[in-house]
Every structure is written in structure tokens, then in C-alpha cells.
Amino acid sequence: MAIAKAERLMNLALCLLGARRPLSKRELRGSIEAYLEAGSDDSFNRMFERDKDDLRELGLVIETVENLEGEVGYLARRDSNRLPAITLDAEEAAALGLAAKVWQQARLAGAASGALQKLRAAGLPEDVDPYGSHGALEPRIPVHEAAFEPLMLACRDRRPVIFDYRKASAAHPETRHVEPWALECWRGHWYLAGFDRERGAERVFRLSRITGKVRARGTGFTAPVPDVVTVRETVRGWAGETADRSALIRLRQGAGYPLRARATKVRELGDGWDELEIPYGHGLDAWLVEFGPDVVVLEPAELRADVVDRLRAVAKG
Secondary structure, X not given: OHHHHHHHHHHHHHHHHHOOOOEEHHHHHHHOHHHHOOOOHHHHHHHHHHHHHHHHHOOOOOEEEEOOOOOEEEEOOOOOOOOOOOOOOXXXXXXHHHHHOOOOOOOHHHHHHHHXXXXXXXXOOOOOOOOOOOOOOOOOOOOOOOOHHHHHHHHHHOOOEEEEEOOOOOOOOEXXXXXXXXXXXXXXXXXXXXXXXXXXXEEEEEHHHEEEEEEXXXXXXXXXXXXXXXXXXXXXXXXXXXXXXXXXXXXXXXXXXXXXXXXXXXXEEEOOEEEEEEEEOOOHHHHHHOOHHHEEEXXXXXXXXXXXXXXXXXXXX
16 A cells, blocks of 8 residues: 555646646546546545645645636646755765665665665765774664564554564563554664554564564554654663663573673673673663573562563463
């Protein structure tokens, strides 16, 4: 549905931009296939008015002109819709070129490549390396989850979705009805922030825990979308970044380097194990479970119990 609407909007924009005179609704309906397939005049009128409003929202200047017979026509003059020349200095061009090369996988790879070509046309010289002085860098945002593309489109089009989600502490997935807001990459994992209808509150979902297909719903959003979705801050809190105390764990030598990087104290125990003191906040248990048998929680007791519960749930699943 999203692709069909985008194609219809593009065709309408091209008709309005390419016309030498104002075109009536009747002429536009006869020129665009999607309008020809409209079941009735009322259906066509509603579709056309929505499309016209959407194009204006996107920035297209559409004029409404009435001829001598009183018939209303529509026209998008090229001079009114021409963007000013784009000028980029060397640093701006390099930064945008670097951003365009980040996407190496998924649906955005082609769009990023096309954007880089447009940057070349806008003033980025062929002999300028988009990486600038950082030519050794190879920035990537990996996307392996099948849920990424449908969720990206749902976020863009403001369409609610349904998917099955398995929490780290659960043996079986549960169905979630979510109004998606934004996707965020954090520590190599993708997360979705949105409004969970059943719980009536904002929630964050890790894409790797979504099972099966993401299905779109036809109904609109019921909750307001915040101006700035602080997905990263929420995920940081769930990952134990906002810690207010300490935990003591045993960690196998040669493993758990992210844990070692956050440790405030490290003591060698021998027999291939180290003892670490790390910040303890909400969600640390879920993170420790990811390291499997390489981690043993010593204290506090409630953290140890939470980790054991999660491991048992995984074993049952």
C-alpha cells in the first residue's frame, strides 16, 4: 500500500509539473492509472484531495486556477518549485558523503548510493574522498533482522503494526500491537521505540527478538508521537547504563570484553577466571545473560536470581 501511494503521488506531481496549463480533476483522473481504477467519483475525489494535501505538505507549490467556464484546474509551475543551487564546503561535502556510505545492507543501500551521486552533482568533486582524512574507517550499520524493512516503512508511513515478540525472560513469544515511532541502533543491535497499545505506554523492542512476520494494520495512531523519541536513552537505561550501585561477577578470562570495559575493579582469581565489579542498573540481568556460561553473578542476590530465571526461561524455550 505504501509503495502504491508513493507511485500515485509521484505520477500526480509529474503531471502537475509537466503541464503547460492548469489541468482539471477530470483530466488528471484520465491521466493517472490509479485514479482510473477508483470505484466512484466520490472515491476519486477523496483520494485526489488527500494526495494534493500530501504533495503540498511535502513542499510542492500547487496553484488552483479557475478558467472562464468556472472549471477549476491545478498546476505546479517549475519556477515556483525549483530548489536553489546547493553549495557545500569541503567539510560539509565530506560529512554527507561519509553518511551516505554508512548503509551497506538492507533497503537503504540503494538510496544511500543514489544520494552520494546527487552529492557529486551538487558539488562534491570526484577526486574528494568522502572519508576525508579518515580513509581507514569503514562505517557500517549492519541490518540482519527481517523485521527491519517493514518496521522502517511503518515508522515512515505512521502505520501501526502487529508482531510476535519473545522477551529474554519468556519461554514463548507474545503478540504485540505497536504504533512505531523510530528505529535505533545501539551496541550493534537494532531497537524499535513505539506506543504499546495493550500496555498503554512507550516500549522499546529489540528486533532480534521479533519472531515471524511484521503485519501492518490499517488503522491510524491513537497516541501522539513525541517530537524527539529518546530511544537511545531508554535503551541505555535498560542496558544498565543508568546505574546507581555495583555488582560483583566472575568472568572467564578472554571473554566479555564489553563488561571489562565498564568494570570499576578487576581482580585475577586464577583457574582462568577474573572477578569484576561493574555498575548495576535496570536491565543488567538481560545483558549478562547474553554472555552465557562465561559469567557467574556473585552479588547482589537479586541480580543472581534474575539471571538464573532468565537462563531457565531460555532453556525451556
